[in-house]
Amino acid sequence: MTFWQPELERYPGPRYKAIAAAVAEDISGGTLQPGDRLPTHRQLAEALGVTVGTVTRGYAEAERQGLVGGRVGSGTYVLGDGDGHRVPFGIPAEAPTDGDVNFGLALPVPARRESMLADALRRLADDPAALHDTLSYQPEAGLRRHRDTLRDWLADWGVALAGDEVLLTLGGLHAVHLALQVLARPGETVATEALTYPGLIAAARQQHLDLQPVALDDEGMIPSALARLCEQRAVRAVYCVPNQNNPTTACMSEERRRELAAVARRYGVFFIEDEVHLVDGSERPPNLVDLAPERVLYVTSCSKILAGGLRVGILRAPGHLVRPLEDALRSHCWMAPPLNAELACRWITSGLAREIADWQRRAIGERQALAADRLAGHTFRAQPYGFNLWLHLPEPWRAGSFVTACASEGVHVKSGEPFAVGHQPVPEAIRLALSAPASLDDVRRGLDVVRGLLEHGPRPPSTL
Template identity: 50%
Template sequence: MTIWLPELSEQGPRYRAIVNAITQAIQRERLKPGERLPPQRRLADALGVTVGTVTRAYAEAERQGWLIARVGSGTYVRESDAPTAIFRQTLPGDDQELVDLSLSLPPPHPNRPQGLGEALGAIARDPLALGEVVAYQHEQGMTRHREVLAEWMTRLGIAIDAEELIVTQGGQHGIFLALQALAQPGERIAASMLTYPGLICAAQQLHLKTLRVPLDEEGMDVEALARLCIQQPPRLVYVTPDQNNPTGACLSETRRARLAELAREYDFWIVEDGVQYLPPEERGTPLYRLAPERTLYLFSTSKVIAGGLRIGTLRVPDTLRERLATLQRAQSWMVPPLMAEVVCRWIDSGAAERLLVWQLEEMDARQRLARDRLAAYRPSGRPHGFHLWLELPPGQRAAPLIEQLERRHVRVTSAEPFCVGSEPAPQAIRLCVSAATSRDALSRALDTLVSLLESPPAMPWRTL
């Protein structure tokens, strides 16, 4: 760790002075790429400012692209070839030629806006429903909404009882609620070494220490987790057993059973993320069936019906239900019942089922297209999953490839935002084949990617 300390001579807000000092130190090479900055409390004590001032300065310097924070490790000067943008939503009026494969979005279909209109029309014609959705409701969600969602999940092969459910504002909200209910600031949670960035961000906000667990083609290395538990037992383990995000690895049945055993042996909770929907034949035994008393299961309608409605569910053991409901009430009192009513009308009409059938067919076609074009590079993923994970050939680096793709109107994601801990990110990219506006757009993007993989961007000379 560097012993760098800034000199704060300028007037104005202290956090801004720290940001300017960091910027100048990096530009003058007093701080080198990859160097770790002093811990926030140590720097605050040395400068005579509050920890909050340093925290704000580090966050602003990270936003500007100078620094990168790693959960459980510290804050580092960003590597010069690391991409500064992690996830960026393409907005109307942006690059019209851009094929954005960086976000895990469901494939576009005209039935989504049409289904929304039909659901809203049905609600508008129902005076009883109109009265209910403008009134305060129970923090767990309206009974009828939970029953419709539970029945639909059961039809999808996710057998759930309505009494077990809490309606959430999407999967990310469910993650935050689960972490807040199960862990206190400073406590440890464990996740695969590459995991969903939303989990990493939620852990940061809640001041939790995230432990990295090795990952291979069978998913999380549960025996490595067992060894970790001996020295640093976590409060909870977050896992996406059916398809790791970003690699697509599926947790084997043997490892699922062993994980349930470890949860009981070391008394930790399991947060099972099933937001990325797969058909039953591509899923394993749910962890909430193997260890129901200590597993919370996350589900969302965002990847099937519509992300903008922000409706998901959290399956909660009896012992935690009141605590989760209290947290829900403290945060927002309840999930807006109008949004849940729209989703339930969509399901009741049969439109959600039809949309899902189309989506599975579309994802099968897109996955086949992408795997065929990228066959020489052996991408990994699930047959009906939204994304593919592509490890680059030896000697190629992700940052210049991503930069060149962006210049040619194709956007993908590096491994950086998925990394837990301080280990270097692998030279790999994630492609969300679902997000392209059409198969033709996906095909053009894949052609661009293959051409760059065959003739990789030249690496810049570095002074030795």
């Protein structure tokens, strides 16, 4: 690569943000390639006529967005898919810049959970028997009373599971990993919606599975496309998110679910049904696990309602798979920490979990209504109480440059890239996680930036 020298004037906002925006744009335009070394801070500062501190902040911002990485003593490098990542997806090491609006990560609506945790810990401190339980090794699937409490809690959400089939895991993603591990061996085929949760893509890669995309429409996975794949290959497992596909927010109708259950039975494949984004039972068609319990492993967690840091996940499997799952759990971590499940269960039995869920539902409903108003006239899909909104971009916008343009105005959104399986074409659309920003005002501010960009269109390209 020749000396990289961006034209900062092309980007609005502070100079350091312009540097990060230029890195992002040049990666999506191909000028910067994975592994390229960026100029040193001093070289770039001299070339651009800015201070070294500005370049340092600019590179730090690009690193926070997962675009570049530093190697001690050897400079700053462009990250890419060399080590298996198409586009970085994860929690940035650095806190977002003050004043930025984060629509990037599907986090629960911020609430004062700290005081609730403090209260639960104080009560636990006065309960020697429970303290003893949390300090002891327990059966792989978790303490019986924790499993029962979580099973009853799920029943309140309209998910009826038998207690013996429920295992506690280190969050929903861990449950997905375990399910994949017992269903498929390295090299074997697992199918999923062509746009899917990036954690599943990462898990399949870690386990060296052959992950195959299945076409999706407004209702998610298309059964005839899955059946075709099953004709062509020995599909060991199918992962899908019937309620609120991530990122497209598509929800399956009852008919669609019945068709998929029929495909599962016809080809003898197991489904991993992911419902980490729990939806009130009164509002949705039956789960796949209700329709074909002998073929479905069901995954959920406390992350999106209570707190992601608790890492309390729930995996339900048909009876004959429980033993292999317990073996897998033991080999990973013996069991999920009982302390975390104890805290989650205390929030549940005290009624606090329901209060948080109801409050969050109202807050999300308000945010979705605001988005529907602010984005009126544009094409998007969202569920009234869903975390995300999937916004189709009008021409000539492309998703990569839209993400960059938003970032240069301090608004963080995701394109479809991290969700795409294989070389499937990725729609020119972005995912807005409406739940993540700190306040309704931040949501409003972020939506106004998004709407402004939609209406003004992109800057003309500057490449020769």
